Structure formats: structure tokens, C-alpha cells
Amino acid sequence: MTVPRFDLLGVGNAIVDVIAQADDAFLVAQGMHKGTMALIDEARAQAIYDAMGPAVESSGGSAANTIVGAASLGARVAFVGKVKDDELGHAFMHDIRAAQVAYDTPPASDGPSTARCYIVVTPDGERTMNTYLGAAQDLHPADIDEKAVADTAITYLEGYLWDPPHAKEAFVKAAGIAHKAGRRVALTLSDAFCVDRYRDEFVRLIRDKTVDIVFANERELHSLYQTADFDSALEAVRSDASLAVVTRSEKGCVVVQGATTERIEAAPIARVVDATGAGDLFAAGFLVGHSRGKDLRTSARLGALAAAEVIQHVGARPATPLKALAEENGFGV
């Protein structure tokens, strides 16, 4: 097999984050579930924005954040996701290309505006997300570049793709192309409520090996297997998935692959400013390490390092070049 052109290709919802600080009372008043992602329509988006404090806008999207993080670590990467040809869409396109990501999905010329995620950051650094999918709803299988996917070591797909109507077809198409070319496919479960919406389909994707590598946080894993017991959930995913990476916030992460179990601590940090992007950047570090042939433990430590960077500032994408940070911390990537 030839060396692939890309280390990683991500498929996900192309979203601009609108980030504001608020206290817990705001979440209660707005009926928001702390730490989760809720889908909202345009009217609710406007109501939330009207109620929110001063905000900053920053390109986001789960898989897009992961891909940008991987680029910052020096990986060769590409992204597929749909924006509209509007001001926020232009910002998304600028930011992802400026991060050295190959991005060629044509923007929608009409229909709903570029997707926005209204993110409320509470004083504890936790983020609560409200997503208006907008133009991201228009992602179709035709947007998948077959040649690019076939020429990528690992294609990375977000569970959130199950929300727009045709994106899951794009997901399955991409997975099929990747496997036909002898490449691998990774999936992040995205969010506990997202898992709740699509549990059976996600379990099937993992069991039938449509995906080879699964990323989940503790809550998502519990939701997937409908259990409150971490160890039983871990054994279930060990049995279903070829390789599973489970993140546990400040408790670090657990990687299971067949009989192998690796437990890795979280990287030390001064203070959680904004948890947005923690899981996305963990996946970036892990996948870059893994695609470069590092062992599971080293890959996970690289993930923890990237996650630690992103939670110490506002916004879901790295504020410092991760490759230099990794090298300073003894990772040759």
C-alpha cells in the first residue's frame, strides 16, 4: 500500500462558535443541560443570542476542531463539511484553510445560513452548547471526495453527522471508500444526548466494523450501553470495538484494544478556562500519534497534552502551535 496523501480526513458539521460567559443561573433560566449539546431551530437561536452576554465568534465544529488540532501537530489533513456563502461561512473557510487544512467542500449558495453553536461557558470552565445546524444540514454524499478519502490513513467521522438528514449517508459512503482502499475509520460519539438519539445505529456501526476506532467520553459510553457502571460499559466497548479510547476529563483516559488496557492520566493544568474542544483536541493528539505508529500510551499522552492546551483559553482550537508544544514535552511527532 502506498503512503497516503493525508494522515487524517475529517467529516463533520461546519460550525462557527458564538461563545459567551454566564453563570449557572443562566443555564437554569434557559432550560439548558450543563455540559451537553442541544439542537435548536432558528427562532430559539435568536432567543438564546438575545439573552446571551457579549460574545466572541470563533470557528468550531467537533471534527473540524480535531482536524485543525492535527494540522497544528504537523499532520497532513483534510476536512469535509458544509457552510453557506455568507460572512460566517467565509470566516469558517478562512480559518480552516489558514490552519493548513485541505478544505474544498463547495459552500451552499442559498438556503439557511452557516451553522452556529451558541456556547455558554460557566465559571467552572464547563461549556454548554446549542447548535443551529443551518447550512450544515445540506451535507450530502456527493460532498465526499472519493479520491481524498481513499488516500487518507484514517477517516474521522463525528456522531453529530447523524443529525442532518443526509450526512449519515455521506458518513457511510466515506467509511466504505476508506475500507475499500485498506484504510481505517474512526468515530467520535460526540455527545451523550446524541448517543441517546442514535444508540442502536451507533452500536451497529461499531459491531459491524464500519468504524475501527471509537472515541467516547464517560457519559457517552454510559449512554451507549445504558449503564451507570463504568467498568461494564468499558467491557462492552472492548468486546464491540477494535480499538476504543474513553476520556474521563480530569481522571485522564482509558484505551482498550482486545485484551490490552492502558490507563493514562490527564495532563496537569493551572485552571480550566473553557472546556470547549477538550474531546476534539484529545482525539487530534491521539490520532496523530497513532497514525505515526506511536504506541497507545504515547498517543493518549499526546491527546491529553493537546486537550490541556485548548481548555486553558477561550475557544475550541489551539491558540499555540501544538507541534512545538509537543516537542517541548518530549514528543517527536
Place this chain on the structure above:
Amino acid sequence: MTVPRFDLLGVGNAIVDVIAQADDAFLVAQGMHKGTMALIDEARAQAIYDAMGPAVESSGGSAANTIVGAASLGARVAFVGKVKDDELGHAFMHDIRAAQVAYDTPPASDGPSTARCYIVVTPDGERTMNTYLGAAQDLHPADIDEKAVADTAITYLEGYLWDPPHAKEAFVKAAGIAHKAGRRVALTLSDAFCVDRYRDEFVRLIRDKTVDIVFANERELHSLYQTADFDSALEAVRSDASLAVVTRSEKGCVVVQGATTERIEAAPIARVVDATGAGDLFAAGFLVGHSRGKDLRTSARLGALAAAEVIQHVGARPATPLKALAEENGFGV
């Protein structure tokens, strides 16, 4: 005289900042003068944006930042400035109103888009700005709300208003209304190159008492009096202005009023992350203290505290409520 409805009303260019990190070589390659503001046209704006790394968008504008800072300190404030009825204009309107600022300038329905300032932040925390004025060029005297200005303790005007064609008329109109109502007028010199463009007019505004309070940094003061000697520049402004506040970055500030001279140290900080907004927030703290009857020294120390907050994070507006910060530091405001 009745108690005014507003402590402060700002008139300025309504701008959305587009902020990216870059090294000094980028400034050299782009022919940018570090630490200054350059006016650019739409084509140059596009070229700079294309060359810039991933960015975040955040509402800005010098006087607008000051007014938002004053609101964060608990002052009653208003702002006048022109955006377009587009996505970035909506973000500007949302952010300033969400900060509890009275803002009623009608957006332009056609013409150029909302003003953008492309800000390059270098590793030393210094910011270099490139402003596309766009819709801010359409600020006219008719946009000045006479009743609001007459009902404001201090009307605050930015020197940058000399750049758009009719804004200086709005400036002079606002100053006239304020003085007729027995109120005061403050001016920030904005930028050394801005002073260079309008030196004679700025000196005249100060000498003929169109403005009562002048804010300048060291470079602006040197430019105003065309001297490299700080002490002679200080004596010149002491003689011309009723009250002058000169900021000197990490060297603190000097306030002169007649024979009185107060020298105040900068507030201690861990690291300059992004100097954008330092002068704006200094003015906010000083003016809030001054309008509440604090002495010059206390007002300047409050300015230094607000400036220290804003330079320790990305963006030109406070990330933490300044009133609480001031109270923690022993200021009753």
C-alpha cells in the same frame, strides 16, 4: 444642574476585530508598523485576511471598548457609531447592548459592510491594527442624539473620528451640545499616525477647549508636539489642556492638571497576552473614577487595573466583570 442620565457617552468607529497571532516576520512581509493602526481599503483588507492565520472575531472599536469597559465597572453609558445591517453589524449591536450600553445608532441598510479591524498579535503581546472603515464612514452629525449628549456627564470622543469624512462634524456637534449643557468632553488621540494626519486640528481642539480632558500614550504625545523628549511634550500638553492623562505602558501613567502632576505605576501582571484595548480600558477606568468624583490618583489606578485585565487575554473588551475586580482591589466604584 441635574444629575445626568449617563456617566459617559462615547462616539467612535463601530468596528469588529478580526484577531490572529503572527510572528514579527509577518509584519515585515506585510509592511506593517508594529503597534500602530493603518487604514486600509477593501482590497487590502482581503489581501491581509488571506495572508492571516486562523482568527477570532470580537466586537471592538476604541471608544466602544472604553464604553463597554465603563459599563463593566457599573457606569451608566451610551455609544454612538455606525455599522451596516449585516452579520458582523448584528454581532456588534448584540455585544454592545448585551454589555448594558444604550446604543441606538441606526445601522446602514446599504453601502459598505460593517467596519473590520484586522489585528495581528505578536508573541510579545503587542497588537498591530489594520482598519477597513466600511460602514463606519457613514457616521453623520444627524446620528448624534442631542438629548442623550446633553444628559451625559462626560462625552468621550476618539481621534479616529477624523478619518471618516463626516464624523468630525458629528464630533464637533457633540462637543458643542455637551458644553452648552454644562457637561465635559474628553478626547483620546487614538494613534501616533492618526495624530500625524490631523496634528494641527487636534492641537486646536485642545487649545480652544473643544475638549476638556485629553488621553494620549507616549508616542501619540510625542507625535502631537513633534518632539522626542517626554518632559517637553508633557509640559506642552499641561499648558494646552485642562486635564491630560498620558499612559506609558509598563511605566504606568502621568496625569497633569495645571500645576498638579500625578505619576501612577502600572498594575502588576503575569504576562501580556494581547495589548489590544489597553489604552481604551485605561480610559474607561479613569473616566469612571473621575466622573464619580475620585481624585486623579485613584482614577488613574482604576484605569491601570482595567487595562491590566484586558491585556491578559485575547480581545479588547473585559473578560471578567470589572466592578467585582475593582471591589476586590479596594476600589468602591
